[in-house]
Amino acid sequence: MKKVINDANHVVDEMLDGLVEAYPTFLKRLPGTTVISRSDAPVQGKVGIVSGGGSGHEPAHAGFVGKGMLDVAVAGEVFTSPTPDQIIEAIKAVDSGNGVLLIIKNYTGDVMNFEMAQEMAEMEGIKVDSVIVNDDVAVEDSTFTVGRRGIAGTVFVHKIAGAKADTGASLEEVKAVAEKTIANVRSMGVALSSCTVPAAGKPSFTLADNEMEIGIGIHGEPGIERVPLEKADNIATILVDKVLADINYVKAEVALMVNGLGATPEMELHIVNRKVSDLLKEKEITLYKTWVGEYMTSLDMAGFSITLLKLDSELKNLLVQDVKTIAFHV
Amino acid sequence: MIILTVDKAKDWMKEIQKRMFDHKDQLTELDQAIGDGDHGINMARGFHEVVAKVNHTTYDSVADVLKSAAMTLMAKVGGASGPLYGTAFLKMSLAMQGKEVDQDVFKQAINDAVEGLQARGKADFGEKTMYDVWKQVANFLQEEDVKDWYGILEVCQATIEDTREMAATKGRASYLKERSKGHVDPGSMSSFYIFEALAEVLDLEE
Incomplete structure (x- = not known):
């Protein structure tokens, strides 16, 4: 460690x-x-x-x-x-x-x-x-x-x-x-590497260099499947499909969060966001507002999660209402 | 007849601490198999704190001793065990409030603790949790005299053996589903030590 x-x-x-x-x-x-x-x-x-x-x-x-x-x-x-x-x-x-x-x-x-x-x-x-x-x-x-x-x-x-x-x-x-x-609201994550809890001193689990874990939890809990690492666009598609399959987003207006898990650079998060935005457009889902960055991390885990929130007028108004915090801005 | 006094209640905590310390590794190993591997450490730490607290405090009633234990456990044990054991002792304390602890009060207290555990853990019987052991003790007390406490311990042991082959559906072990089979639930085991310690201190002689 x-x-x-x-x-x-x-x-x-x-x-x-x-x-x-x-x-x-x-x-x-x-x-x-x-x-x-x-x-x-x-x-x-x-x-x-x-x-x-x-x-x-x-x-x-x-x-x-x-x-x-x-x-x-x-x-x-x-x-x-x-x-x-x-x-x-x-x-x-x-x-x-x-x-x-x-x-x-x-x-x-x-x-x-x-x-x-x-x-x-x-x-x-x-x-x-x-x-x-x-x-x-x-x-x-x-x-x-x-x-x-x-x-x-x-x-x-x-x-x-x-x-x-x-x-x-x-x-x-x-x-x-x-x-x-x-x-x-629905989310799903993917891990490219484990995280290390300081008191434990060693990684919570192991992933090979060419592997990723789809559906990882934010404490390193097991996901859905462990598969070979793919290109950013493919990973983004896998996660978006899983999230979209769970709730009816047809013609919906949504807020999007691409959340880094701790050790994935912002550069990669934006690459993911590019694809996610495209996918939503293809599916005629309207993007109201997007957040890209680290919001809910998992220590030093590499990976990210995608969150979609289906909006109505009340949620839209509240989402962009004035806020003053260290880590969340509108 | 009064079966539990302030001094006996304090002794109960000391007897529990002794057992948690002696079986720390066993509980932790059980938890490593189907949980997050810290149950023995957490329980030993928690009851160490409880004994430190009750040793240095003067109490007017058994209810106050158990309330003190409950507050300490929920603050020092952590995870799910802290609130679960905290709830059990708090419910016992509430049932004993303003009363001397005779058989009837004691049985009511155990009953209330069991209801509290069920509500807190949202558990049912047969889900491979500590609730199984507590529920069996409550059932036994419905039928039998507290004098048969050693009979209760036998019931607990049998229950723990029964749960060994179950698949957990509550708690962290439930993420393992079928893979939790063949392992004893660590919370059931620590609950056993709590009742074993109680047998040591209860005034059961006529």
Whole structure:
């Protein structure tokens, strides 16, 4: 393992310290916690938006904290859900009496820890509700599985829920639009190489030089199939086809995110985006807006994911509403 | 008759810690086979913290001891086991609130813990999770006297053996589907140690 770290056990703590040093006017770290909050939280008269999860997905989730998006992000250990005590601190920090919405990615640990925090905050008299994002079409969704994972599509849910909350909408209204976003967002990823969790010290899995894994999870969970590496246009086509097969996008208007997983250069992401844009045009799908870059990474994994969000007029307006965060811009 | 006191509850935590420490490698190996390989480490760390906490705190009731344990477990164990065990102990604590712990209160507490586990884990019986073991204990207590605690341990062991050949449909092991067969669920095993520790401390003599 070759990493710029001091101690594998302190990576999250030291990262969070560095982050708030870089953006002192934007962000603050709640003392003694792994919670990164807007410096002006709680914002009066507004539903508080809370998200978070394991670390290692930077800029998620703290990079999306700011006006018009998240009020607070809770960081867990690398690829490990934050614990309820930390989440409760986050909820309390952003509650202005208008209620709090938790945006959770669909992993067993995340769901349990966030729901537990939700129940305990409710016991203390705070109005809390939650939504669970499950955009990864690589995983079978059925009552016999834990269901689809939450990946890069979560960022669109952050944006839209945050924008809705900024309009002064109620907790019920913010939750409804978050649910609508989840119902219309789909993603799928591909890995060209593994990632290395600092505390583990070695790659989570191995891929040969000429191989790629289609449908990879953002913690290196197995995908659909392992196949020989192809040219960018072919990889893009495989992913777009899988995403389009899952929901009816005919004549739809969509937002697109081409998300790097950590070790794929922006140059390659734009090469992918070129093909994706072409494919959507061919299929008469209207592109409303595109984001290309790193939003939901997997440490030092090479690869990318493609996310499509089917839009209506409400989602369109909220998606481009003013936002001020480190990592998401309109 | 009171079967669990503040001191006994503290002893329970110490007996659990001892077992988690002694079986740390076993639990971790079980978890490496079908999970993410940190169950023994997490449980040993969690109960080490619980004992450190209860040793240095004065409690008025068993409910307070268990609440303290619950809060510590959910903060220190992490993953899915933290909230699951945290929920189990929190529900027991709530059932014991304002009460001395006799047989009836104890049975109710176990029942509530089992319901809490089911709700938190969204698990049903036979999905190869710790819920299987807890549910069997609750079923046993419906029928039998707490005095038969060693009978409960036999039931737990039999349940764990039954689950060995199941395919997991909940938790991280469920990503492996059929490949989880032939392996004992690590959460079921750690649950067994919790009940074994309880047998050690409960006042079961007339």
